[in-house]
Amino acid sequence: MNDDIGGSGYSLDDLSAYLDRGRTPAIAAIDRNPECQALLDAMTRFGALSHELVDRDGAEQPPSPGWLDGLLDTVAQEVRAGRDLPYTEGLVVTEGAVRTLVREAGDAVPGALVGSTRIREEGELTRIEIEISVLGDRPLVAVGDQVRGAVADALRRHTPLGDAAIDVTVVDVHLSDGAER
Amino acid sequence: MSSLEQAPDGLLARRAADGDGVAFGVLVRRHAPFWRAFALRLLRSGSDAEDCVQEALIAAWEQLPKLQDPDKVRGWITTIVSRKATDRIRSRRFTDDIDDLEVPARDMGPERAAVQRSQLDALGDVLAALPEEQRTIWLLREVAGESYDEIAAHLGVPADTVRGRLARARKTVIDRMKDWR
Numbered sequence: 498m499n500d501d502i503g504g505s506g507y508s509l510d511d512l513s514a515y516l517d518r519g520r521t522p523a524i525a526a527i528d529r530n531p532e533c534q535a536l537l538d539a540m541t542r543f544g545a546l547s548h549e550l551v552d553r554d555g556a557e558q559p560p561s562p563g564w565l566d567g568l569l570d571t572v573a574q575e576v577r578a579g580r581d582l583p584y585t586e587g588l589v590v591t592e593g594a595v596r597t598l599v600r601e602a603g604d605a606v607p608g609a610l611v612g613s614t615r616i617r618e619e620g621e622l623t624r625i626e627i628e629i630s631v632l633g634d635r636p637l638v639a640v641g642d643q644v645r646g647a648v649a650d651a652l653r654r655h656t657p658l659g660d661a662a663i664d665v666t667v668v669d670v671h672l673s674d675g676a677e678r
Numbered sequence: 679m680s681s682l683e684q685a686p687d688g689l690l691a692r693r694a695a696d697g698d699g700v701a702f703g704v705l706v707r708r709h710a711p712f713w714r715a716f717a718l719r720l721l722r723s724g725s726d727a728e729d730c731v732q733e734a735l736i737a738a739w740e741q742l743p744k745l746q747d748p749d750k751v752r753g754w755i756t757t758i759v760s761r762k763a764t765d766r767i768r769s770r771r772f773t774d775d776i777d778d779l780e781v782p783a784r785d786m787g788p789e790r791a792a793v794q795r796s797q798l799d800a801l802g803d804v805l806a807a808l809p810e811e812q813r814t815i816w817l818l819r820e821v822a823g824e825s826y827d828e829i830a831a832h833l834g835v836p837a838d839t840v841r842g843r844l845a846r847a848r849k850t851v852i853d854r855m856k857d858w859r
Contacts, residue, residue, distance in 0.1 A: 555711030
């Protein structure tokens with residue numbers, strides 16, 4: 498079985514390496530040989546099934562909730578506060594705190610989910626860039642405007658960044674079940 | 679109203695990179711069953727698998743801001759899990775502490791055994807019976823989607839050795855799964 502598959506002149510080792518090279522550059526003696534094709538198909542199929550097997554293992558033997566909770570507690574201790582932003586004299590607010598505020602304000606807009614946020618200094622001006630995903634059936638521009646308004650309002654109330662420029666970009670549309678479109 | 683449970687992986691990863699522990703938690707709960715099952719297939723010990731996933735997730739949390747393509751976060755973390763698992767496999771070789779390994783648990787009651795076993799069960803048994811060095815490479819290649827060079831770096835063996843062992847594993851799997859082809 499290993500030496501010369503179906504008279505192609507290629508061994509199973511060769512086929513295995515060929516498969517992992519994405520079958521390029523194409524080798525006609527393999528591509529036109531039914532025995533080689535059957536073996537390549539079998540390798541591909543059992544490879545894909547291995548992925549399915551691990552998915553099924555995970556669904557049938559889920560981790561205990563206690564382990565997951567403990568794990569997330571451990572991770573939560575590694576908080577990333579980010580750099581300090583100047584507030585009034587002698588007082589700072591961390592970038593992490595501003596981002597949290599931006600996410601909370603944006604998420605509160607129906608149909609919006611905030612993704613990444615960036616805070617840039619442009620001379621005197623602070624610019625806050627917000628990427629959002631919008632629920633499938635919502636009007637993108639209206640939701641984007643509402644997010645900008647909600648974030649501006651929250652910044653004015655709680656931070657020294659009330660004059661910041663706010664850019665909202667809709668980068669994604671999400672469906673209600675977590676799938677992307 | 680959108681909630682984080684509906685958010686696509688990429689959005690959760692971007693938020694987690696910004697320091698949002700809640701988004702990271704949603705991502706972890708979504709995929710932890712897969713990562714734990716993957717580590718269990720590699721390490722064959724429930725406690726080792728859980729320790730390994732925990733280490734991987736702490737590392738992932740720290741490195742998330744550097745992740746180039748947040749939409750591929752699941753595969754990226756799978757690779758970190760495989761790196762942590764192969765570190766353990768390599769250190770076991772030195773301590774030779776492989777006595778108390780558990781075979782992945784599966785309910786094999788009398789009724790179950792009488793029923794025709796599914797293709798996935800058969801594949802699971804074949805993979806469990808492979809020599810460890812072949813099984814590890816199979817899982818890194820077929821489940822984590824790693825290249826020969828990546829696997830070689832994890833395991834500290836030449837890429838040619840990876841190619842040869844994977845071909846032997848494929849030959850065994852195809853032989854033993856021939857009833858399912």
